[in-house]
Amino acid sequence: MNTLLVLDYAGVAVFAVTGALAASRKQLDLIGFLFLASVTGIGGGTLRDVILGAAPVFWVTNPVYILVCAAMALLVYFTAHLIESRYRLLLWFDAAGLAAYCVMGAAKGLAATGSATVALVTGVLTATFGGILRDLLSGEPSVLLRPEIYVTAALAGAGTYTVATMAGMPPALAAGLAIAVAFMVRGGALAFGWTFPRYRPRAGRSEDELKRDGIVRSE
Amino acid sequence: MNTLLVLDYAGVAVFAVTGALAASRKQLDLIGFLFLASVTGIGGGTLRDVILGAAPVFWVTNPVYILVCAAMALLVYFTAHLIESRYRLLLWFDAAGLAAYCVMGAAKGLAATGSATVALVTGVLTATFGGILRDLLSGEPSVLLRPEIYVTAALAGAGTYTVATMAGMPPALAAGLAIAVAFMVRGGALAFGWTFPRYRPRAGRSEDELKRDGIVRSE
């Protein structure tokens, strides 16, 4: 079993855990756990394959991925009550999934096109899309809009893998390095609250203020 | 016209009705009815085709599906005021669409791969995705997070079809049986409030409680 395949299973499994944890926070039933775990687990890779034209997508070709998601859903269903803070655990598993998947996305994008730009974008999209779907479907506040560094970690991992393999590093080594970089960036952000300077001039006006000022018409 | 084609038109039509009913609840204009009816009607099947690599997708090959959606939008636009509870009707049409589409999705997934696991997943995704899109786009509370059984009905229908055809039942008969199973499960849930035991230990803390407890940083 090669490195990228291991990464792929690992990424699917940890994202599936975050989907199941979101289901437990919303007190869904067991089928809800299976559904959210599967969608979160395979979402990012599905988008990657569709964009690159690799159809049918990876889990249609190899349904073991679905069984991995189902196993994670069951595991969380029976153990989540033991955990003090499921949301904090969700964020840490999400960080691990982000690290595994930004490298997988970059590797597939690079292999398909040879373009570093495409590798960066498929890396970031693959790493973030599962979490975006999970948050949309479970009504959690989007992880994208959280103040600490998030997309940057995926970009750092995808960039490290791309530069390292283009410079001739063996893929397995480059993947290990890139995962470490991505996880340290996102983990540091979670542990220490790392942020980039945010756009500060001013926040957008709310819908009500826009109506009051005549920028948006009242209905 | 074979059984699966009839099912496909039926699934598109009833999901289109639910999209148009959501548009009427939000008091959109006629074009809004057409848009929501079309997206809801063709959403699930589009995801199915993209995942299975059947591109271009079904309604590009056969645009009659779009005309079916448009006809349903017009029908609802001119008759919705006659209906006492449009949301209840939306839920029942959604149940019919779910039943038709979980079988269509499973049939196409099984035909494309021969894998029962893939058939279950494409069945569930096809049956639920149109409603997910409708709820996201119209700002309705997601049907996925409702307390009564929902995804389970799609899973039951997809499973019935898969097992029955694998056991040698003629596809048309298997489809009829599976639709009946899915519709009875979801219909029973709507009529009698059937639920599975939900995950009970405790609900997730709200964003505010997470901030208070230091699990999420305040901005």
Added chain:
Amino acid sequence: MNTLLVLDYAGVAVFAVTGALAASRKQLDLIGFLFLASVTGIGGGTLRDVILGAAPVFWVTNPVYILVCAAMALLVYFTAHLIESRYRLLLWFDAAGLAAYCVMGAAKGLAATGSATVALVTGVLTATFGGILRDLLSGEPSVLLRPEIYVTAALAGAGTYTVATMAGMPPALAAGLAIAVAFMVRGGALAFGWTFPRYRPRAGRSEDELKRDGIVRSE
């Protein structure tokens, strides 16, 4: 460089600006600007290519589109504080993107299938999907649910292009005419508050009222 390619770059660029403006309203960091600008810029065209089976999608084949999005994100990051109403500017750029992209979508749909119905649908989907993604990801109220005419403008542009080219007008001329029509319809709606008669009988009951009336079960 032919007309449609220019249109494509223009559509991507102006939608990228709207994504970056949404990022500035939410006070995201620079990477957040890049992410939202890229997803909004390439979202509609990605859906169009996936639906039509043109995989890999356009920006994978030609990554210059990504660089265009990145440039727009940087531009907005450093200039947005100069603008009095970023939301109003967002709506106008969105109108320009809608006009460019409804024509691009219709042109690709028509070229791929020869069907006017398909051209109308791919035109509308391409023109609206980037904005839908932007609003979902940034938590803005959906532009689809705004009271003034929106989807109609995309439909008018896609229809004008389709009819004009089918009647034998040269594509470049038809594209120019269709863009003007779409932009005037949406621009007029923004400037003068044009609306179609909305569905009036009554709005949908809220979730609370549905529970009170026993149409939705309380949990």
